[in-house]
Amino acid sequence: MSADSIVVDGVTKNFTLRYHRSIKDITVAKIKGQAVSNTFKALDDISFTIKQGESVGLMGLNGSGKSTLLKLISGVMRPDQGVVKTRGQIAGLIATGAGFHPQLSGRENIFLNAAIYGLSEDETAAIYDDVVRFAELGDHLNSPVGNYSSGQYSRLGFSVAVHIDSDIFLADEVLAVGDKPFKKKCMEKMEEIRDSGRTVVYVSHAAGSVKRMCDRVICLEKGRLVFDGDVDEGIEYLHYGEDDAKGSAKLKQLEAADSALGAEV
Numbered sequence: 001m002s003a004d005s006i007v008v009d010g011v012t013k014n015f016t017l018r019y020h021r022s023i024k025d026i027t028v029a030k031i032k033g034q035a036v037s038n039t040f041k042a043l044d045d046i047s048f049t050i051k052q053g054e055s056v057g058l059m060g061l062n063g064s065g066k067s068t069l070l071k072l073i074s075g076v077m078r079p080d081q082g083v084v085k086t087r088g089q090i091a092g093l094i095a096t097g098a099g100f101h102p103q104l105s106g107r108e109n110i111f112l113n114a115a116i117y118g119l120s121e122d123e124t125a126a127i128y129d130d131v132v133r134f135a136e137l138g139d140h141l142n143s144p145v146g147n148y149s150s151g152q153y154s155r156l157g158f159s160v161a162v163h164i165d166s167d168i169f170l171a172d173e174v175l176a177v178g179d180k181p182f183k184k185k186c187m188e189k190m191e192e193i194r195d196s197g198r199t200v201v202y203v204s205h206a207a208g209s210v211k212r213m214c215d216r217v218i219c220l221e222k223g224r225l226v227f228d229g230d231v232d233e234g235i236e237y238l239h240y241g242e243d244d245a246k247g248s249a250k251l252k253q254l255e256a257a258d259s260a261l262g263a264e265v
C-alpha cells in the first residue's frame with residue numbers, strides 16, 4: 001500500500017465579499033444600515049486522502065472551489081479550519097504567472113522560479129536548456145514577462161514546473177490558455193509525470209482529458225465535496241446532477257471545455 005501523499009482533513013476556507021470599494025461608499029452604506037461585506041465558505045468541511053502515485057481529477061463548475069483547494073494543497077493559502085498535510089516536494093502550475101517577476105525577462109524568471117522551488121543556480125543550469133526547449137518562446141525569452149500573453153506565461157510556468165523533480169504535481173489552468181499543439185505536449189508530459197509514480201492533482205472541465213489522465217475524480221459543488229471515486233462515475237455525476245436543468249448546464253460546460261481542448265487531447 002502506498003504512503004499518503006496529500007491529506008485534507010475537515011478543511012474550510014472563508015472569503016469576504018466586499019460590496020463597496022471606497023471609504024465614502026462604505027460610510028454611506030453603514031449610515032443607511034446596509035451590509036458592507038459578506039463572508040462565504042469557498043470550501044466547506046472538505047476531507048480526502050490521496051495516496052502517492054494517484055492521479056486525481058478535480059472537477060466542478062466555475063467558482064466551486066477547485067483553485068482554492070489547489071492553493072491550500074500547495075501551501076500558498078492556509079485553511080481557516082482543518083488541516084492539509086503533504087509529503088515531499090510540490091511543483092505545478094496553480095495560477096498563471098504565479099512566482100514570476102514582471103520586470104525580469106523569461107530567462108531571468110526561469111532562475112527565479114526554480115529558486116522558489118528550492119533549486120540552486122547549478123541545479124537550474126542543469127535543467128535550463130530543457131525548460132527553454134519545452135517552452136518554445138523564441139526571442140520572447142529575452143523580453144520582460146510582464147508583456148507576455150496569458151498563453152506565454154503559462155508556457156513558461158508549466159515548463160519550469162514539469163522539469164522540477166517533485167513528488168506532487170498540481171495542474172490548474174494549464175490547458176485552458178495554451179494553444180492546441182502546446183496543450184497536446186502538456187498532456188503528454190503530464191502522462192509521463194503520472195507514469196513516473198508522482199502524485200498528480202489535475203483541475204479540469206474537460207471530461208476527455210480527465211479520463212485520459214486520472215484514475216480517480218473528486219467533484220466540488222459550491223465548496224462542498226459531492227463526489228469522490230471512479231472517473232466515469234464522477235463525470236456521469238457532473239453530467240446528470242440532482243435535477244435536469246442543473247444537469248444539462250453542467251453537460252454544456254463540459255462539452256464546451258472538451259471541444260475547446262481539441263479532439264486529439
Ligand SMILES: Nc1ncnc2c1ncn2[C@@H]1O[C@H](COP(=O)(O)OP(=O)(O)OP(=O)(O)O)[C@@H](O)[C@H]1O
Nearest residue numbers: 015016017042060061062063064065066067068069
Ligand atoms: N481571494 C479571494 N477573495 C474572495 N473570494 C475569492 C477569492 N478567491 C476565490 N474566491 C471565490 O471563491 C469561490 C471559489 O473560487 P475558485 O477559484 O476556487 O473556483 P474554481 O472552482 O477554481 O472556479 P473556476 O472553474 O472558475 O476556475 C468563488 O466564488 C471565488 O469568487
